[in-house]
Amino acid sequence: MLMSQLYAPTLRETPAEAELVSHQLMLRAGLMRRSASGMYSFLPLGLRAVRKVEQIIREEMNAIGGQEVLMPIVQPAELWQESGRWDDYGDEMFRLKDRHNRHFCLGPTHEELITALVRSEVRSYRQLPLRLYQIQNKYRDEIRPRFGLMRGREFIMKDMYSFDQDEQGLDESYWAAFHAYERIFRRCGVEAHPVEADSGAIGGDVTHEFMVLAEAGEDLVLYCPHCGYAANVERAQGVEPEGEGAQVELKELQEVPTPHVSTIAQVCSFLSVQPENCIKTLIYLADGKPVAALVRGDHNLNEIKLRKYLKCDVLELADEETIYRITGAPVGFAGPVGLDVPLYADYAVKQMANAVVGANKGDHHMINANLERDFSVTSFADLREAQPGDPCPRCFKALEGARGIEVGQVFKLGTKYSQAMGATFLQENGVETPLIMGCYGIGVGRTVAAVIEKNYDGDGIIWPISIAPYHVVIVPVSMKDQVQAEAAQKLYAELGAAGIETVLDDRDERPGVKFKDADLIGFPIRVTIGPKSLEQGEMEIIIRRTKEKISVPVEEVLTIIRQILEDGDVK
RNA sequence: CGGGGCGUGGCGCAGUUUGGCUAGCGCGCCUGCCUUGGGAGCAGGAGGCCGGAGGUUCAAAUCCUCUCGCCCCGACCA
Numbered sequence: 001m002l003m004s005q006l007y008a009p010t011l012r013e014t015p016a017e018a019e020l021v022s023h024q025l026m027l028r029a030g031l032m033r034r035s036a037s038g039m040y041s042f043l044p045l046g047l048r049a050v051r052k053v054e055q056i057i058r059e060e061m062n063a064i065g066g067q068e069v070l071m072p073i074v075q076p077a078e079l080w081q082e083s084g085r086w087d088d089y090g091d092e093m094f095r096l097k098d099r100h101n102r103h104f105c106l107g108p109t110h111e112e113l114i115t116a117l118v119r120s121e122v123r124s125y126r127q128l129p130l131r132l133y134q135i136q137n138k139y140r141d142e143i144r145p146r147f148g149l150m151r152g153r154e155f156i157m158k159d160m161y162s163f164d165q166d167e168q169g170l171d172e173s174y175w176a177a178f179h180a181y182e183r184i185f186r187r188c189g190v191e192a193h194p195v196e197a198d199s200g201a202i203g204g205d206v207t208h209e210f211m212v213l214a215e216a217g218e219d220l221v222l223y224c225p226h227c228g229y230a231a232n233v234e235r236a237q238g239v240e241p242e243g244e245g246a247q248v249e250l251k252e253l254q255e256v257p258t259p260h261v262s263t264i265a266q267v268c269s270f271l272s273v274q275p276e277n278c279i280k281t282l283i284y285l286a287d288g289k290p291v292a293a294l295v296r297g298d299h300n301l302n303e304i305k306l307r308k309y310l311k312c313d314v315l316e317l318a319d320e321e322t323i324y325r326i327t328g329a330p331v332g333f334a335g336p337v338g339l340d341v342p343l344y345a346d347y348a349v350k351q352m353a354n355a356v357v358g359a360n361k362g363d364h365h366m367i368n369a370n371l372e373r374d375f376s377v378t379s380f381a382d383l384r385e386a387q388p389g390d391p392c393p394r395c396f397k398a399l400e401g402a403r404g405i406e407v408g409q410v411f412k413l414g415t416k417y418s419q420a421m422g423a424t425f426l427q428e429n430g431v432e433t434p435l436i437m438g439c440y441g442i443g444v445g446r447t448v449a450a451v452i453e454k455n456y457d458g459d460g461i462i463w464p465i466s467i468a469p470y471h472v473v474i475v476p477v478s479m480k481d482q483v484q485a486e487a488a489q490k491l492y493a494e495l496g497a498a499g500i501e502t503v504l505d506d507r508d509e510r511p512g513v514k515f516k517d518a519d520l521i522g523f524p525i526r527v528t529i530g531p532k533s534l535e536q537g538e539m540e541i542i543i544r545r546t547k548e549k550i551s552v553p554v555e556e557v558l559t560i561i562r563q564i565l566e567d568g569d570v571k
Numbered sequence: 572c573g574g575g576g577c578g579u580g581g582c583g584c585a586g587u588u589u590g591g592c593u594a595g596c597g598c599g600c601c602u603g604c605c606u607u608g609g610g611a612g613c614a615g616g617a618g619g620c621c622g623g624a625g626g627u628u629c630a631a632a633u634c635c636u637c638u639c640g641c642c643c644c645g646a647c648c649a
Contacts, residue, residue, distance in 0.1 A: 009581085011581095011582060011583095011599090012582075012583090012598060012599075012610065013582055013583045013584095013597095013598070013599095014582095014583085015582070015583085016577085016582090016583075016584095016642075017641070017642060018642095019642085019643080034641090036640090036641095037640085037641065037642090143572085143646085144643095144644095146643085262649060263648090263649065264648080264649080280648065281649075282649070283649080295648080297648095299648090300648055301648060303648095316647085317648085317649085319647095323649080330649090331649050332649045334649065459609095477607065477608055478606095478607050478608095480607080508607095509607090509610090510609085511607060511608050512607090512608080512609035512610050512611080513609085514609090514610095515609045515610085516609065516610045517610085519609090528608075530608055531608090532608080533608095540608095
């Protein structure tokens with residue numbers, strides 16, 4: 001490709017719309033342009049990187065017996081009504097109607113479609129296992145799209161679905177995908193750590209997310225450097241503490257006026273106490289029934305844990321009116337003492353003494369509240385959001401925290417969809433059974449963004465060879481010098497013939513401009529052709545990642561480049 | 572959805588408070604000269620219904636109303 005022809009509009013200045021480095025660089029290097037909030041057009045360079053990632057994914061999916069299909073983006077409402085997700089999915093689903101007033105959505109994922117596709121064709125255990133995947137656009141009307149490709153409303157996703165006849169088969173599919181994912185991300189040039197996760201709206205129990213650790217990540221990962229436990233904060237388990245906590249003298253329960261003091265922070269500063277001595281009382285509606293959840297003032301409740309513990313479908317914070325009805329006080333003054341709803345407390349509450357709590361009375365709190373003496377709870381459970389420093393649930397050493405970009409997730413779905421949608425098969429013994437499913441996603445664009453987020457410097461992107469849009473850029477210092485131009489053309493032809501993806505920067509620009517663009521776009525290898533070295537029969541090979549410069553005799557350039565590409569990245 | 576901010580040539584911005592003359596600046600773009608090892612220099616030039624609609628006024632980028640788009644923070648933590 002000739003640089004003079006390549007549609008790669010680079011920008012000298014950083015566009016105001018981008019905050020994340022990867023986002024800025026993708027715009028500056030001319031990989032993509034925004035078309036609407038959360039939606040992007042890929043330009044040639046960006047698309048080539050995307051295609052490379054896709055190709056790696058294809059190879060690894062095929063290697064575990066995956067077969068590629070392509071399903072429509074527009075999906076009929078009926079299928080989603082069958083699974084119950086037409087209502088569950090909410091505002092995040094792009095919905096539309098056709099001219100006959102029939103309802104459709106733009107697929108946010110494809111469990112329903114694939115299940116419908118398979119149920120009419122798979123009849124027998126002899127057709128299993130079946131692993132189908134596609135690489136397709138997905139649509140989610142995100143509440144707040146941001147960070148370029150990190151959280152878009154339209155995005156490219158690889159999604160595989162497995163169908164097995166039993167749990168063991170599912171297990172095999174799951175771990176096959178798991179290990180394929182490890183290979184995929186490694187080949188793309190990033191470390192992605194598998195962490196235990198919550199399955200969210202997709203459903204299922206066993207699931208791992210693959211996280212690229214980066215400050216820009218939207219998720220918090222807790223991991224144990226000692227035993228290797230790693231989990232998304234949504235999932236990370238707490239540990240039930242042993243013993244009763246410190247023995248201290250129980251002081252007298254006392255009501256104190258706290259005018260206009262409703263948040264933990266306000267209470268602490270008003271009463272000169274620490275958040276860890278306060279109990280937060282949160283009133284929830286679990287499937288419509290009021291419950292109270294207690295956590296220590298410096299802890300956050302993990303709603304996912306509470307919902308699971310209560311085994312309820314809908315869990316939401318109670319509205320002001322309900323709170324007033326239940327506690328007899330406006331929002332901000334709820335407390336466990338005398339509260340007549342089921343009370344569920346996080347383990348940490350068990351060890352508290354002389355705590356500050358809401359008084360269930362406007363503008364009042366109580367101090368020196370104590371468990372059993374002043375109030376009792378229905379049960380204790382692991383309800384709080386784990387945080388760095390908490391004990392590891394496996395080995396009890398301190399957990400550490402890191403931010404992560406979720407580039408992939410694998411789920412064991414079980415029979416959630418096959419059951420709801422009647423996707424069954426006949427077992428060997430003739431019994432009709434729902435298919436056992438798994439699903440496995442990779443965010444393609446997000447992977448590209450994550451790779452950049454982990455591979456850049458002050459000059460621009462540093463592509464790993466495996467997904468670089470092009471491998472080599474040839475930069476003659478001056479195209480007007482016949483000798484250089486001819487040498488450049490010759491090398492360009494040679495590299496092309498050798499199957500090396502090369503761009504020749506044939507623009508009549510000053511060398512500085514060409515070097516800057518080459519660095520910004522991030523070609524792994526640059527060959528500079530200048531008058532001085534050429535006189536000595538040499539060219540310069542510059543490694544983008546290390547800035548290492550090697551002078552090489554002209555006739556050896558191809559060989560050396562080949563070798564560099566074969567050796568892969570030096571990290 | 573709540574809060575904050577921003578929409579002015581392709582990009583980055585000034586001008587808006589206190590309405591006023593041909594709406595500026597840097598970069599980029601075009602032509603020519605010159606230059607060619609890290610985003611050169613000189614000269615000339617093109618390009619803007621100031622997001623859109625309505626209104627106030629002798630006069631609106633500027634004031635008022637409505638609207639659209641984009642960015643950031645937050646979204647129930649009592």
